[in-house]
Amino acid sequence: MAWDFSTEPDFEEKLAWMREFVREEIWPIETIGEEITQAQLDAICEPLRRETKERGLWAAHLPPELGGQGFGQVKLGLMHEILGTSPLYAPIAFGCQAPDSGNAEILAIAGTPEQKQRWLEPLLAGEVFSAFSMTEPETPGSDPTQLQTRAVRDGDGYILNGHKWFTSNGSIADFLIVLAVTDPDARAHQRASMFVVPVDTPGVRIVRDVPTMEHPYERYGVFGGHAEIYYENVRLGPEALLGNEGEGFLIAQQRLVPGRIHHCMRWLGIARRAFDMMVERATYRPVKGGVLADKQTAQTWIADSVAEMQAARLMTLQAAWKMDQFGSSAARDDVSLIKFFGAKVVHDVVDRSLQLHGALGYSGDMPLEFLYRLSRHARFVDGADEVHRETVARHVLRAIEPPADGVPTNHIPTRREAARRKFAHILEAVPAEA
Numbered sequence: 560m561a562w563d564f565s566t567e568p569d570f571e572e573k574l575a576w577m578r579e580f581v582r583e584e585i586w587p588i589e590t591i592g593e594e595i596t597q598a599q600l601d602a603i604c605e606p607l608r609r610e611t612k613e614r615g616l617w618a619a620h621l622p623p624e625l626g627g628q629g630f631g632q633v634k635l636g637l638m639h640e641i642l643g644t645s646p647l648y649a650p651i652a653f654g655c656q657a658p659d660s661g662n663a664e665i666l667a668i669a670g671t672p673e674q675k676q677r678w679l680e681p682l683l684a685g686e687v688f689s690a691f692s693m694t695e696p697e698t699p700g701s702d703p704t705q706l707q708t709r710a711v712r713d714g715d716g717y718i719l720n721g722h723k724w725f726t727s728n729g730s731i732a733d734f735l736i737v738l739a740v741t742d743p744d745a746r747a748h749q750r751a752s753m754f755v756v757p758v759d760t761p762g763v764r765i766v767r768d769v770p771t772m773e774h775p776y777e778r779y780g781v782f783g784g785h786a787e788i789y790y791e792n793v794r795l796g797p798e799a800l801l802g803n804e805g806e807g808f809l810i811a812q813q814r815l816v817p818g819r820i821h822h823c824m825r826w827l828g829i830a831r832r833a834f835d836m837m838v839e840r841a842t843y844r845p846v847k848g849g850v851l852a853d854k855q856t857a858q859t860w861i862a863d864s865v866a867e868m869q870a871a872r873l874m875t876l877q878a879a880w881k882m883d884q885f886g887s888s889a890a891r892d893d894v895s896l897i898k899f900f901g902a903k904v905v906h907d908v909v910d911r912s913l914q915l916h917g918a919l920g921y922s923g924d925m926p927l928e929f930l931y932r933l934s935r936h937a938r939f940v941d942g943a944d945e946v947h948r949e950t951v952a953r954h955v956l957r958a959i960e961p962p963a964d965g966v967p968t969n970h971i972p973t974r975r976e977a978a979r980r981k982f983a984h985i986l987e988a989v990p991a992e993a
């Protein structure tokens with residue numbers, strides 16, 4: 560029977576190297592991240608990217624025929640756990656940053672050979688950035704069947720009109736992957752199609768990077784921005800269409816399931832980093848009657864965090880394993896489970912660590928307040944937690960029949976009567992003791 564939680568020694572060596580590399584080469588970038596330009600960041604990352612390529616750790620999420628390492632989701636999960644400790648910068652050095660990693664998967668799944676050559680190859684080589692443009696301010700991202708952005712047929716091409724926001728990296732991207740309705744009368748999940756739109760196409764108007772909890776002050780054109788974009792009579796040729804007309808949601812689903820679990824994997828790293836800070840602080844912060852580590856509340860937070868992180872890790876890796884074995888569709892419920900469970904774990908662990916640090920945790924002198932702001936969106940991006948809970952509960956409920964007579968299956972008086980009948984011959988033969 561196969562039931563193995565170990566990591567191959569060869570791969571464990573790679574992970575050990577990654578831990579050291581991320582801590583020594585990437586964590587320092589965080590401290591100057593706000594004061595450097597995109598060009599300076601690119602220059603800092605360039606030698607790091609060269610090194611991960613030489614070590615065969617670049618773009619590990621894709622199969623070898625597409626220029627990746629073909630590691631599969633479990634190994635990727637173990638890698639992302641390390642990269643998640645520095646969630647803004649580490650993935651860039653390993654060529655698996657969102658949204659590029661998911662967009663590469665879209666191009667790999669749905670792109671023609673020409674589209675792959677024009678967009679996927681430079682994306683994988685780290686020569687260009689991409690963005691995924693689906694969410695609109697006017698319609699709920701949780702229900703993309705309500706999308707209003709339209710791509711109307713015009714000759715053999717399309718005219719695109721719409722308003723999007725939270726197109727991550729839109730303001731530094733070379734191309735945008737846009738979801739737009741092509742047939743409003745089709746069945747809900749066949750209305751939309753997906754297009755590759757070069758960012759310099761006339762009519763693409765990027766108005767700003769939206770200030771967020773992550774970056775509260777307006778700034779523009781830096782990695783990690785979330786662009787608001789108007790598409791105004793953007794003329795697209797037939798080569799812009801990805802897959803077939805009406806396949807937009809189908810392709811998006813194939814991207815979203817892996818994209819979702821990759822977030823969950825990175826949250827493990829964020830939680831771990833916050834946890835390590837919490838434990839370290841507990842060991843030396845003197846409070847009344849000892850150090851924080853002597854207090855039961857601190858001990859409870861440490862123990863609860865260990866248990867929750869362990870649960871999230873096992874759930875994530877098990878979902879990843881299922882994806883490797885049976886494909887991403889088979890793991891949809893498992894990924895929904897870890898999406899809302901993992902989002903709560905990362906939130907709670909970061910929150911406890913921040914609380915334990917008091918004013919220091921709240922200050923910009925520690926990474927905790929940033930990790931708190933950054934990970935807050937985990938609870939609603941990639942499908943709000945409420946929606947994932949609903950999906951999981953619906954699937955569970957679908958498999959259950961209500962009892963025909965309205966009596967619960969476990970109703971004790973009913974079962975007791977049945978048990979008395981079942982064992983009557985024994986009960987009669989063996990008299991109860993007086």
Ligand SMILES: Cc1cc2nc3c(=O)[nH]c(=O)nc-3n(C[C@H](O)[C@H](O)[C@H](O)COP(=O)(O)OP(=O)(O)OC[C@H]3O[C@@H](n4cnc5c(N)ncnc54)[C@H](O)[C@@H]3O)c2cc1C
Pocket residue numbers: 658690691692693694695698699700701702724725726727785936938939940941942943944945946949
């Ligand atoms: C940092 C960040 C990066 C992002 N990057 C991208 C990107 O690159 N590309 C892109 O297209 N989008 C991106 N998004 C947008 C993201 O995908 C949406 O925010 C998400 O899909 C939720 O959509 P919404 O914000 O419109 O919220 P809504 O859909 O309006 O939902 C708001 C809330 O309503 C509740 N709710 C909604 N539906 C239900 C339901 N069925 N049952 C119960 N409660 C419900 C939930 O509490 C939910 O949080 C990003 C967002 C953030 C914050």
